[in-house]
Amino acid sequence: MKKFHIFLIFLCISSLGFSQNKLAYQIFTAKGKKVTYQKMLKEMSKADVVLFGELHNNPISHWLQFATLKDLHQKRALTLGAEMFESDNQNGLNDYLTGNINDKELGAKVRLWKNFSTDYKPLLDFAKKNKLKFIATNIPRAYASLVYKSGFEALDTLSINHKKFIAPLPIEYDATLPGYQNMLKMAGGHGGVNLPKAQAIKDATMAHFIIQNRENDKLFIHYNGSYHSDFFEGIGWYLKRKDPNLNMVTIATTEQENLKKLEKDQINKASFIIVVDAQMTKTY
Numbered sequence: 001m002k003k004f005h006i007f008l009i010f011l012c013i014s015s016l017g018f019s020q021n022k023l024a025y026q027i028f029t030a031k032g033k034k035v036t037y038q039k040m041l042k043e044m045s046k047a048d049v050v051l052f053g054e055l056h057n058n059p060i061s062h063w064l065q066f067a068t069l070k071d072l073h074q075k076r077a078l079t080l081g082a083e084m085f086e087s088d089n090q091n092g093l094n095d096y097l098t099g100n101i102n103d104k105e106l107g108a109k110v111r112l113w114k115n116f117s118t119d120y121k122p123l124l125d126f127a128k129k130n131k132l133k134f135i136a137t138n139i140p141r142a143y144a145s146l147v148y149k150s151g152f153e154a155l156d157t158l159s160i161n162h163k164k165f166i167a168p169l170p171i172e173y174d175a176t177l178p179g180y181q182n183m184l185k186m187a188g189g190h191g192g193v194n195l196p197k198a199q200a201i202k203d204a205t206m207a208h209f210i211i212q213n214r215e216n217d218k219l220f221i222h223y224n225g226s227y228h229s230d231f232f233e234g235i236g237w238y239l240k241r242k243d244p245n246l247n248m249v250t251i252a253t254t255e256q257e258n259l260k261k262l263e264k265d266q267i268n269k270a271s272f273i274i275v276v277d278a279q280m281t282k283t284y
Contacts, residue, residue, distance in 0.1 A: 023259050024280060025060045028273045032262040040251075040272045041068060045075045047219060047249040049210060051235055053226030053270060054253050057282040061253045062119040064274060065223060069126055076219040080127050081210055083202070083224040084113050084120050085136035087165040093136050097128045111141070115284050123223065135213045137222065139166050139205040148198035155201070166201065167208035172241060173200050179233040203228055207238030226252045230269050255280070 027035050044050050052068070054061035072078060085093055092109030095101045101109065113120065127134040143166055146154040152171050155163070163169065174180075180196035187195055206224065214220045228234040229250050239246055252270035255278040256263055266273055 023277065025064075025274055025276045026259040028262040028266075028275060030268050030271055030273070032267050035272065037064075037067075041071055043271065044068060044221075044249050044251075045072055045219065046247070048216075048247040049214065049220045049222065049239065049249075051229040051248065051250045052221060052223050053229045053251055054223060055255070055276070056113075056119075056225055057115070057284050058253060058255075058276055058280065059283050060274065060276045060280060062122075062283065066122050066126070069123060069221065072219065072221065073126075073130060073132075077215075077217060079133045079135065079213060079215065079218050079220045080123065081135035081137045081206075081213065081220060081222045082120065082123070083138045083206060083222075083228060084116070085134075086111055086138045086140045087136050087205065087209060088140045090136045093124075093134060096124070097134060099128070110136075118283055120223075133213065135209055137206040137209040139202050144198050144202055147201045148194050151194050152197060152201070165205075167204035167238075171201060171204050172238075173197065174237075177233050177237065179227070179231060199228075199234075203234040204238045206235050207242065210235070210239060211242050226254070226270075232268075232270070 027037060027040055029035050052065055054065065069078075069080075089110040092101070092106065095109065096106045106112070124134060126132070143155065143158065143162070146157075152169075152173070155166065155169055155171075158166075175193070175196065180199065183196045183199060184193075206222070206228065210220055210222055222235070224235060229236050230252050232250060236248060236250055239248060249272070250270040251272050251274060252266075253274045253276065254266055254269070256266075256275050257278050259275055259277060262273060262275060266275070
């Protein structure tokens with residue numbers, strides 16, 4: 001009998017060891033405290049604007065974007081917007097949302113990212129089904145390319161009609177912001193001083209169209225690459241310049257080998273930091 005009891009204890013301990021869940025992600029606050037999905041959702045629901053920073057090829061980013069969208073729709077009236085759609089394609093986007101064109105025609109009228117079907121179409125279709133506005137916030141890529149090649153001054157050559165697709169000129173720009181400084185370092189000198197300017201014109205334009213389309217009684221959820229809003233810079237910096245009283249929640253997505261503790265360089269990266277297992281598969 002004694003041996004049998006010892007065997008049962010051993011079996012229970014072994015079962016506990018083998019049944020430990022392997023987490024795919026963990027959410028942290030800006031200060032590095034573990035927090036639940038429900039807590040993050042609650043704070044998102046109270047905001048004026050949510051900047052949901054993703055890793056473009058990370059499936060957890062896209063899954064949580066869709067999950068929070070569905071859950072927030074039960075709590076608030078919503079407007080959606082995304083970096084992945086360029087402002088001069090808004091009419092094509094609207095035609096899809098209203099059912100005037102189909103999937104194939106959307107691809108002909110709107111410049112779609114290569115992972116659109118798997119990662120962004122579910123968001124767009126949710127907006128279509130629930131009659132939500134979806135704003136194309138990003139600058140047309142040709143205009144960002146102009147800035148990369150010739151600086152902000154190149155935008156002055158655009159016609160009045162073309163300028164309506166970008167943030168109003170002149171563009172306010174702070175080259176000392178850490179995010180823009182880090183871009184220069186990571187590029188190793190390639191692209192020169194115009195590289196962060198090209199990033200800034202995207203940030204400024206996205207902020208401009210968020211402000212332009214935001215309604216006081218609705219939560220505006222914006223989807224963008226995490227770097228565009230990390231450390232409350234980028235889009236967030238421009239939003240605060242336009243409206244200092246804006247209640248903004250930012251979300252960053254990052255990867256770590258260890259999900260138990262937020263790494264020091266990730267502290268204060270966003271209101272909430274979604275840390276994904278570094279071994280997570282990619283969407284492309």
